[in-house]
Amino acid sequence: xxxxxxxxxxxxxxxxxxxxxxxxxxxxxxxxxxxxxxxxxxxxxxxxxxxxxxxxxxxxxxxxxxxxxxxxxxxxxxxxxxxxxxxxxxxxxxxxxxxxxxxxxxxxxxxxxxxxxxxxxxxxxxxxxxxxxxxxxxxxxxxxxxxxxxxxxxxxxxxxxxxxxxxxxxxxxxxxxxxxxxxxxxxxxxxxxxxxxxxxxxxxxxxxxxxxxxxxxxxxxxxxxxxxxxxxxxxxx
Amino acid sequence: xxxxxxxxxxxxxxxxxxxxxxxxxxxxxxxxxxxxxxxxxxxxxxxxxxxxxxxxxxxxxxxxxxxxxxxxxxxxxxxxxxxxxxxxxxxxxxxxxxxxxxxxxxxxxxxxxxxxxxxxxxxxxxxxxxxxxxxxxxxxxxxxxxxxxxxxxxxxxxxxxxxxxxxxxxxxxxxxxxxxxxxxxxxxxxxxxxxxxxxxxxxxxxxxxxxxxxxxxxxxxxxxxxxxxxxxxxxxx
DNA sequence: GATTTTGTGCTACTTAGGTAGTTTTCAGTA
DNA sequence: TACTGAAAACTACCTAAGTAGCACAAAATC
Numbered sequence: 005x006x007x008x009x010x011x012x013x014x015x016x017x018x019x020x021x022x023x024x025x026x027x028x029x030x031x032x033x034x035x036x037x038x039x040x041x042x043x044x045x046x047x048x049x050x051x052x053x054x055x056x057x058x059x060x061x062x063x064x065x066x067x068x069x070x071x072x073x074x075x076x077x078x079x080x081x082x083x084x085x086x087x088x089x090x091x092x093x094x095x096x097x098x099x100x101x102x103x104x105x106x107x108x109x110x111x112x113x114x115x116x117x118x119x120x121x122x123x124x125x126x127x128x129x130x131x132x133x134x135x136x137x138x139x140x141x142x143x144x145x146x147x148x149x150x151x152x153x154x155x156x157x158x159x160x161x162x163x164x165x166x167x168x169x170x171x172x173x174x175x176x177x178x179x180x181x182x183x184x185x186x187x188x189x190x191x192x193x194x195x196x197x198x199x200x201x202x203x204x205x206x207x208x209x210x211x212x213x214x215x216x217x218x219x220x221x222x223x224x225x226x227x228x229x230x231x232x233x234x235x236x237x238x239x240x241x
Numbered sequence: 242x243x244x245x246x247x248x249x250x251x252x253x254x255x256x257x258x259x260x261x262x263x264x265x266x267x268x269x270x271x272x273x274x275x276x277x278x279x280x281x282x283x284x285x286x287x288x289x290x291x292x293x294x295x296x297x298x299x300x301x302x303x304x305x306x307x308x309x310x311x312x313x314x315x316x317x318x319x320x321x322x323x324x325x326x327x328x329x330x331x332x333x334x335x336x337x338x339x340x341x342x343x344x345x346x347x348x349x350x351x352x353x354x355x356x357x358x359x360x361x362x363x364x365x366x367x368x369x370x371x372x373x374x375x376x377x378x379x380x381x382x383x384x385x386x387x388x389x390x391x392x393x394x395x396x397x398x399x400x401x402x403x404x405x406x407x408x409x410x411x412x413x414x415x416x417x418x419x420x421x422x423x424x425x426x427x428x429x430x431x432x433x434x435x436x437x438x439x440x441x442x443x444x445x446x447x448x449x450x451x452x453x454x455x456x457x458x459x460x461x462x463x464x465x466x467x468x469x470x471x472x473x474x475x476x477x478x
Numbered sequence: 479g480a481t482t483t484t485g486t487g488c489t490a491c492t493t494a495g496g497t498a499g500t501t502t503t504c505a506g507t508a
Numbered sequence: 509t510a511c512t513g514a515a516a517a518c519t520a521c522c523t524a525a526g527t528a529g530c531a532c533a534a535a536a537t538c
Contacts, residue, residue, distance in 0.1 A: 073387070075395040077475040082394045084387060096387075099380030106387075135372030142379040143336030149386040150310070150321060150333075150343075156393050157319045157433040158312040161495070187515060196394040201495055203516065219504055219515065238314040398525070424485060438525055440487065456485060456534060 012037050015117070018065055022090035023141040028134070036127055040117035051108040057094035058103060061124050064091050067114030068182065072107050072193065083193040085148070086111075086182065095145060097121070098138065111186075156196050162205045163239050164195040166230050169215070173224060180224050187220055249274050252354070255302055259327035260378040265371070273364055277354035288345040294331035295340060298361050301328050304351030305419065309344050309430065320430040322385070323348075323419065332382060334358070335375065348423075393433050399442045400476050401432040403467050406452070410461060417461050424457055 012034050019025055025033060042065070045051070051069075064087055071085045071093070084106070087093065096104040098121070128135060155164050168191070172183045183191065192202040206222075209215045214229035215222060224230065234240035249271050256262055262270060279302070282288070288306075301324055308322040308330070321343070324330065333341040335358070365372060392401050405428070409420045420428065429439040443459075446452045451466035452459060461467065471477035 073391045073395075075391070078395065080395055082391060084390065096380055096383055099376045099383065102380070104384075129370075132369035132372060133366075135369060135376060139336045139372060139375060139379065142376065142383065143333055143339070146333055146336065146379065146383060146386065147341075149383065149390065153321065153386065153389055153393070153433075154310045154312070154319060156390070158310075158315065158317055189515085196390075198496060199516090200497075200518095203518085204495085207517075217516090426485080435526060436485090437488095437527075441525085444487075454486090 008038075015065070019063065019090055022063060023144070024063065024092065024134075024137050026137050026140075032131065032134075036131075037117070039123045039127060040119045043116050043118050045110045045114040045116065047110055047113050049110045051110075055103070057097045058101075059121050061098055061119050061121050062093040062116040064089055064093070065115040065117060067110060067112035069093065069108055069110050069114055070190075070193075072109070074107055080198075081193045082196050083190070084152075085145070086194065088182065092141065095142065098124070099142060111190075152196075159237070159239055161195065161197050161201055162208065163234065163237050164197070165191070165202060165205050166209075166233055167239065168195055169222075169224060170227075170230060170234070173227065178224070178227060180222060184222050185220050186222075191222075245275075252302070256300065256327055259300060260381070261300065261329065261371075261374050263374055263377075269368065269371075273368075274354070276360045276364060277356045280353050280355050282347045282351040282353065284347055284350050286347045288347075292340070294334045295338075296358050298335055298356050298358050299330040299353040301326055301330070302352040302354060304347060304349035306330065306345055306347050306351055307427075307430075309346070311344055317435075318430045319433050320427070321389075322382070323431065325419065329378065332379065335361070336379060348427075389433075396474070396476055398432065398434050398438055399445065400471065400474050401434070402428070402439060402442050402446075403470055404476065405432055406459075406461060407464075407467060407471070410464065415461070415464060417459060421459050422457050423459075428459075 015037055016025075016030075016033060025036070028036070040063070043062075045067075047067075066089055069087045069091070070083045071087060072081050072083045074081055085091070092098065093108060093116075094104050094106070096102070096106070155167065159167070168183065169180060172181055173179065174181050183194065186194075187199075188203050188206065189199040192199050195202070206215070206217060209230075210217060212229055212233075214224065214226045214233075216225050217223070231240060252274055253262075253267075253270060262273070265273070277300070280299075282304075284304075303326055306324045306328070307320045308324060309318050309320045311318055322328070329335065330345060330353075331341050331343070333339070333343070392404065396404070405420065406417060409418055410416065411418050420431065423431075424436075425439050425443065426436040429436050432439070443452070443454060446467075447454060449466055449470075451461065451463045451470075453462050454460070468477060
């Protein structure tokens, strides 16, 4: 039992940014977290089982999972969300209980907390006030999607690329995080484009002296140039 | 009091498709609906007051409201949602209580139910189990947005146009609804394109014999042709 | 009923970005 | 240390779709 308790404290700490668990006293937190069990998914694994997310719910503890759509005809991809610590799967299923045709793939070794959907629903029925946390999270994701749509419609690829970079710069360290070790292909899918086009833009950014790249690695060396670029395009917020 | 009761019954009926009010006994329904007051907005009016939706919440009873984003630089638009009977405003604000930079415009004379946000929150605190209804609605909208994104990335304009038409065909009457009286410009904004391009595609559809148009009016005369077209593009679901 | 505004149809032009293909570089591993 | 496969770099090409402009018709406004 002592062991479990320290586990819970560990989760409490590592999931401090998790909207679902916000404003929760320790007792409630423990009652919820005791329903979960920890799992590890290996790197670069697809989670293709369509119905899995109707019966199980997951919270990511560590590692990245991309949620993406695939177009069978052209075998193109779009990454809808790059999920990480504190994110859920599948948001859509937990909200409306319907099937969600979407793909998930781990980009790192991923640790998750798993709970049978039914148990989670039971818990929520007993603690309906915590639906609010789910609402808040859904709101965040809606906003992200709305921005995605306006970006695709209003902004060209170079703008979208620069915005993606700036979004993922750590405010304190000024370093690129979360997407710094992705291939050009993965970066392309994050902004709804293709490898070749993104590479073309990356070459331009390199020549401008704003970034430095090596194999599966992208670093920002002059944030100011990127910000100036967005300002020129009137896309700087 | 009698008068009020008949009002409530009228709302109950006309808002039967409203997710927020689903699975609600009459007593609860009345306790909620009594917080609202009816309002009428004239046709073609912009609701620009930025903070309005932070303090007031609206349910549409009749008429259409488009929710859209505007790019100041290019003065381009995208319509994110074409809201109508049973839809809410502003979903984003009710979910996370944050400001939402978005535009609303009435396309018809619109009747809404208005409630001060604070009162609605109070009601929800007393009836937290109805957060679930909000969750369900949010899920629906997330799905719509996800589809929007994949369509923009995977499908060309003609496909997106045909999909838009088919989505808005009444299953029973086979007639185009909700978007049948829009200008080409408004149709363009619904699929993230421009007037001229949409017009080009509409001419093609007319020549194919699938649709008939007149000023601000679009009718489908051969649904089969449109469905065949999508099948050929492998975009038919 | 005259004037203005708005929607539609079309033509001609431009271009960003998608596509295809080759070469080079690099990391893992046999 | 050589082999292999993936990522990256670069070139050449193509086209869907955005842009600009104009003419005409239907509505709306005066």
